[in-house]
Ligand SMILES: Nc1ncnc2c1ncn2[C@@H]1O[C@H](COP(=O)(O)OP(=O)(O)OP(=O)(O)O)[C@@H](O)[C@H]1O
C-alpha cells in the first residue's frame with residue numbers, strides 16, 4: 441500500500457518537474473528570440489519567405505472556413521432571434537461575434553493546425569538530420585536563422601489573415617441573411633454600422649498578434665526538441681499543434697479579460 | 707593545434723567520455739576510431755561546442771573553448787569546416803545556396819564573387835555545375851561531397867569529418883579518401899576524421915587514435931598501429947569479437 445503511494449508520488453513529482461522545466465525552456469526560447477530579433481530582421485528575405493508560407497498559402501483555407509463561419513453565425517442568430525429580437529439587429533451580432541471572437545480564434549486554430557504542424561515537421565526533420573547542428577557549426581545561430589523569421593512572419597500574418605477572415609465571414613453572413621432570412625442588404629449594413637466599435641476590431645487583432653506568436657513558437661520549440669528520427673518528428677508535430685491550439689484558447693480567455701476589464705473597460 | 711585534456715561527459719546514465727586526452731598537431735590528419743557508440747560523434751560535437759563537457763579542457767590554437775560564450779565560440783567555429791555523417795545539407799536550398807551559405811552569412815563578398823567561389827569548391831570535390839540541384843535529388847556520395855564543398859567554402863584551418871566514408875561504395879570511399887588527402891596537401895588543413903572504416907583510416911591518417919570505454923587507449927602512426935601489440939588495437943584492426951573490447 442505504501443509502495444503504491446510512493447510510486448504515485450514519484451510519478452507526480454517527475455511530471456511536475458518536467459512541466460516546470462518545459463515552461464522554463466519555452467520561456468528561454470522566447471527570450472532568445474527577442475535577443476536575436478535585431479540581427480534576425482536583417483535577413484529580411486527569410487521573413488518574406490515565411491510570410492508567404494504562413495500567410496499567403498493559408499489564404500484558401502481561411503477563406504473557406506470563414507465563409508462558412510459567417511454563414512453559420514447568421515443561421516444561428518436567425519434561429520435564436522426568432523420571436524425574441526428583431527432581425528434588424530442581426531448584422532451587428534454577426535459583426536461583433538466575428539471580429540471579437542470567431543475571426544481571430546478560428547483563424548488561429550486552422551493556421552495553428554496547418555502552420556504549427558509544418559514548422560514543427562520542418563525544424564524537427566532539420567534537427568534529426570543534423571541540419572541544426574550544421575547551422576551551429578557554421579556559427580549561424582539557429583534561433584536567429586530559423587525562429588526569428590517564423591515568429592515575425594506569424595505575428596504579422598495572423599492579424600492580416602484575421603482581417604481577411606472577418607471580411608469573408610461577414611460576407612458569408614450576408615449571403616445567408618439575404619437569401620434565407622429575408623433581411624435586406626441595407627438593414628444588414630445599417631445594423632453593422634450602428635454597433636461597430638473600433639475597440640472590438642482592435643481586440644481581435646491584438647489577439648491575433650499573440651496567437652501568431654504562440655503558433656510559431658510552439659512549432660519551433662517542439663521542432664527543435666525533436667529526437668529519434670521520423671517517429672520523433674511525428675510526435676513533435678502532434679505536440680506542436682495540440683499545445684498551440686490549447687494555448688490559443690487559454691490565452692484568448694486571458695487576453696479578453698485583460699482587454700475588456702482594464703484596457704477597453706470604459 | 708588542438709589539445710584535448712581529461713575530457714569527461716555524461717549523457718543520461720552513461721559516462722560517454724571518461725577522461726579523453728588527444729593532440730591534433732597542425733597540418734596533420736588524425737583519425738579517431740572506435741566502435742559504434744563509443745562516443746566518437748560526442749567527442750566531435752564537444753570540439754565545436756555543439757555539446758558541452760562536464761569537465762576537461764579543449765584548446766584550439768592555445769585558446770580554451772570549453773565554457774566560451776557563444777559570441778567567442780562562433781569566432782572559433784568559423785575556423786572549422788564540418789562534414790556531418792549525413793552531409794546535413796539544407797534541403798530547402800539548392801546545392802549552390804548550401805555551399806554559399808557560410809559566405810553569405812559571414813563575409814561581405816558580392817554575389818558574383820560568392821558564385822565563383824561556390825563553383826570553384828564544387829569543382830574541387832568533382833561536382834561541376836550541380837549548383838541548381840536540390841539535395842533531395844543527389845546520391846549519398848554526392849551529398850557528402852557537397853557537404854565537403856560547404857565545409858571548405860570559408861577556407862577553414864580545421865576540418866572535422868564524421869564518418870566520411872560510412873555507407874558509401876568502395877569506389878566512392880576512395881574518392882572521398884583522396885579528397886581528404888588532397889585538401890590536406892592543397893590548403894594545409896588540420897583534420898580530425900572520425901570513422902570505423904579501417905581502409906579509410908589507413909589511407910588518410912598521419913596519426914590514429916583508438917577510443918574505447920570513454921578513453922583514448924592508443925595513439926600512433928598507421929605503421930605503429932599495424933605492428934603494435936596493444937590487444938585492443940589488434941582486435942579492432944582484425945575485426946574480431948573476441949578480446950578485451952566487449953562486443
Ligand atoms: N544527446 C544524447 N543524449 C543521451 N545520450 C547520448 C546522446 N548522444 C549520444 N548519446 C550516447 O552516447 C554514446 C556515444 O554516442 P556517439 O553518437 O558518440 O557514438 P559514435 O561513436 O559516434 O557511434 P557511431 O559510430 O555509431 O556513429 C551512445 O551510447 C549514445 O547513446
Ligand SMILES: [Mg+2]
Pocket residue numbers: 746747748791868869
Ligand atoms: Mg557517430
